[in-house]
Amino acid sequence: MSYDLKLKEIANKVLNGDQINQDDAKFILVFPDVYIEKLFEYATIIREKFRGKKIDFCAIINAKSGLCPEDCKFCSQSTRWRTNVQKYTLLPVDEVVVKAKEAYRMGATKFGIVTSGRGPTDKEIEIICEMVREIRKQVPGISPDATLGELTEKQAQKLKDAGVDHSNHNIETSPRYFEKICTTHSYQDRLRTINIIKGAGIELCCGCIFGMGESIEDRVQIAFELKKIDPKIIPLNFLNPRPGTPFEILPLMSPYEAAKCIAMMRFVHPTKQIKVAGGREVVFGKRQDWVLKAGADDLMVGNYLTTPGQDYKKDWELAISAGLELPEHISDNYNYSTNNNKNISAYE
Numbered sequence: 001m002s003y004d005l006k007l008k009e010i011a012n013k014v015l016n017g018d019q020i021n022q023d024d025a026k027f028i029l030v031f032p033d034v035y036i037e038k039l040f041e042y043a044t045i046i047r048e049k050f051r052g053k054k055i056d057f058c059a060i061i062n063a064k065s066g067l068c069p070e071d072c073k074f075c076s077q078s079t080r081w082r083t084n085v086q087k088y089t090l091l092p093v094d095e096v097v098v099k100a101k102e103a104y105r106m107g108a109t110k111f112g113i114v115t116s117g118r119g120p121t122d123k124e125i126e127i128i129c130e131m132v133r134e135i136r137k138q139v140p141g142i143s144p145d146a147t148l149g150e151l152t153e154k155q156a157q158k159l160k161d162a163g164v165d166h167s168n169h170n171i172e173t174s175p176r177y178f179e180k181i182c183t184t185h186s187y188q189d190r191l192r193t194i195n196i197i198k199g200a201g202i203e204l205c206c207g208c209i210f211g212m213g214e215s216i217e218d219r220v221q222i223a224f225e226l227k228k229i230d231p232k233i234i235p236l237n238f239l240n241p242r243p244g245t246p247f248e249i250l251p252l253m254s255p256y257e258a259a260k261c262i263a264m265m266r267f268v269h270p271t272k273q274i275k276v277a278g279g280r281e282v283v284f285g286k287r288q289d290w291v292l293k294a295g296a297d298d299l300m301v302g303n304y305l306t307t308p309g310q311d312y313k314k315d316w317e318l319a320i321s322a323g324l325e326l327p328e329h330i331s332d333n334y335n336y337s338t339n340n341n342k343n344i345s346a347y348e
Helices: 003-015 022-029 033-051 093-105 122-138 153-162 187-199 216-229 255-268 280-287 289-293 312-321
Strands: 056-064 110-115 143-147 166-168 203-205 208-210 233-238 273-276 298-300
Touching: 003 022, 003 033, 003 255, 022 216, 022 255, 033 255, 033 289, 056 093, 056 122, 056 273, 093 110, 093 122, 110 122, 110 166, 122 143, 122 153, 153 187, 187 203, 203 233, 208 216, 216 255, 233 255, 233 280, 233 298, 255 273, 255 280, 255 289, 280 289, 289 312, 298 312
Parallel strands: 056 110, 056 298, 110 143, 143 166, 166 203, 208 233, 233 273, 273 298
Antiparallel strands: none
């Protein structure tokens, strides 16, 4: 059977409401680069059938930086590696609220408060809950979210009561490969926090980082592990090797390889919101339109935790070029015909 016919057969499974298997997912990951536009065609059809033509944007703030005792080999915030990352304790509440207002102006509908470390103290949780309440009050158009590492049941419930809608806790990689990226906590530790988040009634955002030396089989396993976990949002990151970390020696993924990872996730998870975040700009370069062609329907705008993002207006243009509808608070203040954005004055 030709590559085209096999891909069509797999796509039709998804479009007919059936689930693809792991062999199908692997086929997508090894699909010939020369035919990648055909893969994009089917990924887009699947996204539009199950997710429509809207795009979502989110933004984050590094609310506590560095100072982390864990040994994640990809992360420049670990105290075990010699990096030039900024180190500071929890930011003031008013500074975080200002950043939430900026995120809204960039088009974000979700704003993630992210802290370094294995998990927050109870005192930090109280301050973060105050941040969430103030964002709710002062920036009603944006959803305050939290990425805080390991949580206790009591901490998760406090976050829920304060108004946290979503919480991110990634699996990072496959269960088999996890010990290759981190030894100070386990894959099971991550699952424990994931279950605590879901148990508190907080929507889960859970994904991975591709390009850390994992195999094709690991990438397939990641996708199917996420089926078991069943998050609302699946964020996909691509390793941007940070100087001073053990993974600084790893090569960047090619845009072809990364795009096939996104497409594979869309085929396996047709109904899920798939976000592309860290590493997007450096991995895809001038081919960032491939991110949306491959099936993503959510982008992180602005800066990442320790690396810069691109001008958020470029992300708006990517979405428009892909035929996707911008969030309402952007589209009401944006001239599609001239691509000149009007000032979004809310919360200035």
